[in-house]
Amino acid sequence: ELKVEQNPLFLSMQEGxxxxxxxxxxxxxxxxxxxxxxxxxxxxxxxxxxxxxxxKQEGRLMASLDTKARLSTLHITAAVHDLSATYFCAVDRDxxxxxxxxxxxxxxx
Amino acid sequence: DTAVSQTPKYLVTQMGNDKSxxxxxxxxxxxxxxxxxxxKKFLKIMFSYNNKELIINETVPNRFSxxxxxxxxxxxxxNSLELGDxxxxxxxxxxxxxxxxYTFGSGTRLTVV
Numbered sequence: 513e514l515k516v517e518q519n520p521l522f523l524s525m526q527e528g529x530x531x532x533x534x535x536x537x538x539x540x541x542x543x544x545x546x547x548x549x550x551x552x553x554x555x556x557x558x559x560x561x562x563x564x565x566x567x568k569q570e571g572r573l574m575a576s577l578d579t580k581a582r583l584s585t586l587h588i589t590a591a592v593h594d595l596s597a598t599y600f601c602a603v604d605r606d607x608x609x610x611x612x613x614x615x616x617x618x619x620x621x
Numbered sequence: 622d623t624a625v626s627q628t629p630k631y632l633v634t635q636m637g638n639d640k641s642x643x644x645x646x647x648x649x650x651x652x653x654x655x656x657x658x659x660x661k662k663f664l665k666i667m668f669s670y671n672n673k674e675l676i677i678n679e680t681v682p683n684r685f686s687x688x689x690x691x692x693x694x695x696x697x698x699x700n701s702l703e704l705g706d707x708x709x710x711x712x713x714x715x716x717x718x719x720x721x722x723y724t725f726g727s728g729t730r731l732t733v734v
Contacts, residue, residue: 554725555664609666
Protein backbone atom coordinates (compact mmCIF):
# COMPACT_ATOMS: atom_id res chain seq x y z
CA GLU A 513 0.00 0.00 0.00
CA LEU A 514 1.35 3.39 -0.99
CA LYS A 515 2.11 5.71 1.91
CA VAL A 516 3.09 9.34 1.61
CA GLU A 517 4.77 11.04 4.53
CA GLN A 518 5.47 14.71 4.87
CA ASN A 519 7.58 16.47 7.42
CA PRO A 520 7.36 18.64 9.21
CA LEU A 521 3.58 18.72 9.70
CA PHE A 522 3.75 22.17 11.27
CA LEU A 523 6.25 24.87 10.53
CA SER A 524 6.42 28.37 11.92
CA MET A 525 9.14 30.52 10.46
CA GLN A 526 10.23 34.10 10.20
CA GLU A 527 9.91 36.13 7.04
CA GLY A 528 13.11 36.18 5.04
CA UNK A 529 14.24 32.70 6.12
CA UNK A 530 14.71 29.63 3.96
CA UNK A 531 13.21 26.24 4.70
CA UNK A 532 12.48 22.87 3.14
CA UNK A 533 9.48 20.57 3.37
CA UNK A 534 10.14 16.88 2.74
CA UNK A 535 7.89 14.30 1.14
CA UNK A 536 8.74 10.58 1.24
CA UNK A 537 6.70 7.88 -0.41
CA UNK A 538 6.81 4.14 -0.01
CA UNK A 539 6.43 2.59 -3.47
CA UNK A 540 7.52 3.37 -6.99
CA UNK A 541 5.79 6.23 -8.71
CA UNK A 542 6.76 8.43 -11.61
CA UNK A 543 4.62 11.41 -10.76
CA UNK A 544 4.55 13.67 -7.77
CA UNK A 545 2.43 16.73 -7.14
CA UNK A 546 2.58 19.68 -4.80
CA UNK A 547 -0.57 21.55 -3.86
CA UNK A 548 -1.30 24.60 -1.77
CA UNK A 549 -4.46 25.00 0.30
CA UNK A 550 -5.49 28.23 2.00
CA UNK A 551 -7.95 27.98 4.92
CA UNK A 552 -11.44 27.20 3.68
CA UNK A 553 -10.28 27.07 0.08
CA UNK A 554 -9.66 24.49 -2.61
CA UNK A 555 -6.37 22.90 -3.58
CA UNK A 556 -4.21 24.89 -5.96
CA UNK A 557 -1.75 22.99 -8.10
CA UNK A 558 1.81 24.22 -7.64
CA UNK A 559 4.04 21.68 -9.36
CA UNK A 560 3.79 18.44 -11.30
CA UNK A 561 7.07 16.52 -11.22
CA UNK A 562 7.25 13.81 -13.83
CA UNK A 563 10.71 12.30 -13.80
CA UNK A 564 13.75 11.61 -11.70
CA UNK A 565 15.80 14.73 -11.20
CA UNK A 566 12.94 17.06 -12.14
CA UNK A 567 13.25 20.52 -10.66
CA LYS A 568 10.65 23.23 -11.01
CA GLN A 569 10.59 26.75 -9.65
CA GLU A 570 7.87 29.33 -9.28
CA GLY A 571 8.71 32.50 -7.43
CA ARG A 572 10.06 31.66 -3.99
CA LEU A 573 9.11 27.98 -4.25
CA MET A 574 11.24 25.27 -5.79
CA ALA A 575 10.32 21.59 -5.96
CA SER A 576 12.52 18.63 -6.81
CA LEU A 577 12.05 14.91 -7.23
CA ASP A 578 14.39 11.99 -6.62
CA THR A 579 12.51 8.84 -7.63
CA LYS A 580 15.33 6.55 -6.55
CA ALA A 581 15.22 7.89 -3.02
CA ARG A 582 11.41 8.26 -3.26
CA LEU A 583 11.81 11.79 -2.01
CA SER A 584 10.56 15.18 -3.07
CA THR A 585 11.41 18.50 -1.49
CA LEU A 586 9.66 21.85 -1.55
CA HIS A 587 12.13 24.62 -0.80
CA ILE A 588 11.02 28.06 0.28
CA THR A 589 13.42 30.91 -0.29
CA ALA A 590 13.19 34.17 1.67
CA ALA A 591 9.71 33.40 2.96
CA VAL A 592 7.01 36.07 2.91
CA HIS A 593 3.75 36.13 4.86
CA ASP A 594 1.68 35.42 1.71
CA LEU A 595 3.16 31.93 1.56
CA SER A 596 1.36 30.95 4.78
CA ALA A 597 -0.85 27.98 3.85
CA THR A 598 -1.01 24.21 4.04
CA TYR A 599 1.15 22.42 1.48
CA PHE A 600 0.38 18.90 0.35
CA CYS A 601 2.46 16.52 -1.65
CA ALA A 602 0.69 13.73 -3.49
CA VAL A 603 1.87 10.70 -5.41
CA ASP A 604 0.20 9.06 -8.36
CA ARG A 605 -0.42 5.31 -8.20
CA ASP A 606 -2.96 3.05 -9.92
CA UNK A 607 -4.88 5.97 -11.43
CA UNK A 608 -5.36 7.81 -8.19
CA UNK A 609 -3.36 10.25 -6.13
CA UNK A 610 -2.50 9.61 -2.52
CA UNK A 611 -1.91 12.67 -0.39
CA UNK A 612 0.45 13.30 2.47
CA UNK A 613 -1.01 14.76 5.64
CA UNK A 614 0.03 18.28 4.69
CA UNK A 615 2.46 20.77 6.16
CA UNK A 616 0.85 23.74 7.84
CA UNK A 617 3.19 26.65 7.19
CA UNK A 618 2.91 29.83 9.23
CA UNK A 619 5.20 32.68 8.34
CA UNK A 620 5.65 35.33 10.97
CA UNK A 621 6.21 38.96 9.94
CA ASP B 622 -15.10 30.29 -16.21
CA THR B 623 -14.98 27.84 -13.35
CA ALA B 624 -13.12 24.70 -14.39
CA VAL B 625 -14.53 22.32 -11.75
CA SER B 626 -17.66 23.54 -10.01
CA GLN B 627 -19.44 21.95 -7.08
CA THR B 628 -22.81 22.69 -5.57
CA PRO B 629 -23.73 23.38 -2.91
CA LYS B 630 -20.75 25.02 -1.23
CA TYR B 631 -22.22 24.49 2.22
CA LEU B 632 -24.67 21.84 3.37
CA VAL B 633 -26.06 21.54 6.88
CA THR B 634 -28.43 18.68 7.49
CA GLN B 635 -29.78 16.39 10.18
CA MET B 636 -28.72 12.85 10.85
CA GLY B 637 -30.65 10.33 8.84
CA ASN B 638 -31.31 12.63 5.89
CA ASP B 639 -30.33 11.93 2.29
CA LYS B 640 -28.38 14.57 0.36
CA SER B 641 -26.61 15.02 -2.95
CA UNK B 642 -23.60 17.01 -4.06
CA UNK B 643 -23.15 17.88 -7.72
CA UNK B 644 -19.96 18.36 -9.68
CA UNK B 645 -19.36 19.56 -13.21
CA UNK B 646 -16.13 20.15 -15.12
CA UNK B 647 -15.71 22.09 -18.35
CA UNK B 648 -12.11 21.10 -19.02
CA UNK B 649 -12.91 18.20 -21.31
CA UNK B 650 -11.22 15.82 -18.88
CA UNK B 651 -12.17 12.16 -19.02
CA UNK B 652 -11.65 11.22 -15.36
CA UNK B 653 -13.39 12.61 -12.30
CA UNK B 654 -12.93 11.94 -8.61
CA UNK B 655 -14.44 12.48 -5.19
CA UNK B 656 -12.13 13.15 -2.26
CA UNK B 657 -13.02 13.58 1.40
CA UNK B 658 -11.08 15.94 3.64
CA UNK B 659 -11.62 15.34 7.33
CA UNK B 660 -11.28 17.73 10.23
CA LYS B 661 -7.54 17.07 10.42
CA LYS B 662 -7.20 18.12 6.76
CA PHE B 663 -6.41 14.58 5.65
CA LEU B 664 -7.47 13.96 2.03
CA LYS B 665 -8.63 10.52 0.99
CA ILE B 666 -9.93 9.34 -2.34
CA MET B 667 -13.44 7.90 -2.40
CA PHE B 668 -14.30 7.23 -6.04
CA SER B 669 -13.11 7.84 -9.54
CA TYR B 670 -14.91 7.59 -12.86
CA ASN B 671 -13.44 7.43 -16.33
CA ASN B 672 -15.83 8.23 -19.14
CA LYS B 673 -18.83 7.42 -16.94
CA GLU B 674 -17.36 4.12 -15.77
CA LEU B 675 -16.49 3.48 -12.13
CA ILE B 676 -12.74 2.90 -11.87
CA ILE B 677 -11.96 3.30 -8.19
CA ASN B 678 -14.23 2.54 -5.26
CA GLU B 679 -12.29 2.81 -2.05
CA THR B 680 -13.56 1.45 1.23
CA VAL B 681 -16.55 3.73 1.48
CA PRO B 682 -19.86 2.87 3.16
CA ASN B 683 -22.63 1.77 0.80
CA ARG B 684 -24.55 4.85 1.86
CA PHE B 685 -22.34 6.78 -0.56
CA SER B 686 -23.29 6.33 -4.19
CA UNK B 687 -21.64 8.22 -7.03
CA UNK B 688 -23.36 8.75 -10.34
CA UNK B 689 -21.87 9.97 -13.59
CA UNK B 690 -24.49 10.78 -16.25
CA UNK B 691 -21.75 11.90 -18.66
CA UNK B 692 -18.03 12.49 -18.50
CA UNK B 693 -18.46 16.13 -17.48
CA UNK B 694 -20.56 15.37 -14.41
CA UNK B 695 -20.02 13.32 -11.28
CA UNK B 696 -22.56 13.53 -8.49
CA UNK B 697 -22.39 12.09 -4.99
CA UNK B 698 -25.49 10.92 -3.19
CA UNK B 699 -25.36 10.11 0.50
CA ASN B 700 -28.10 8.18 2.27
CA SER B 701 -28.87 8.11 5.99
CA LEU B 702 -26.30 10.73 6.91
CA GLU B 703 -24.26 10.21 10.07
CA LEU B 704 -22.31 12.63 12.25
CA GLY B 705 -19.05 11.11 11.00
CA ASP B 706 -19.88 12.13 7.44
CA UNK B 707 -19.22 15.75 8.35
CA UNK B 708 -16.25 16.81 6.21
CA UNK B 709 -15.32 18.78 3.13
CA UNK B 710 -15.91 16.86 -0.08
CA UNK B 711 -13.82 17.80 -3.09
CA UNK B 712 -14.52 16.91 -6.67
CA UNK B 713 -11.53 16.74 -9.03
CA UNK B 714 -10.83 15.93 -12.64
CA UNK B 715 -7.87 14.92 -14.76
CA UNK B 716 -7.06 14.08 -18.32
CA UNK B 717 -6.04 10.47 -18.53
CA UNK B 718 -4.06 9.38 -15.51
CA UNK B 719 -3.09 12.80 -14.28
CA UNK B 720 -0.05 13.46 -16.44
CA UNK B 721 -0.94 17.15 -16.43
CA UNK B 722 -2.15 17.16 -12.86
CA TYR B 723 -5.50 17.20 -11.21
CA THR B 724 -7.90 20.14 -10.96
CA PHE B 725 -9.98 20.45 -7.82
CA GLY B 726 -13.35 22.06 -7.23
CA SER B 727 -13.91 24.52 -4.42
CA GLY B 728 -15.30 21.91 -2.07
CA THR B 729 -18.59 21.25 -0.30
CA ARG B 730 -18.56 21.59 3.46
CA LEU B 731 -21.05 19.06 4.81
CA THR B 732 -22.13 19.39 8.43
CA VAL B 733 -24.38 16.73 9.91
CA VAL B 734 -26.14 17.73 13.13
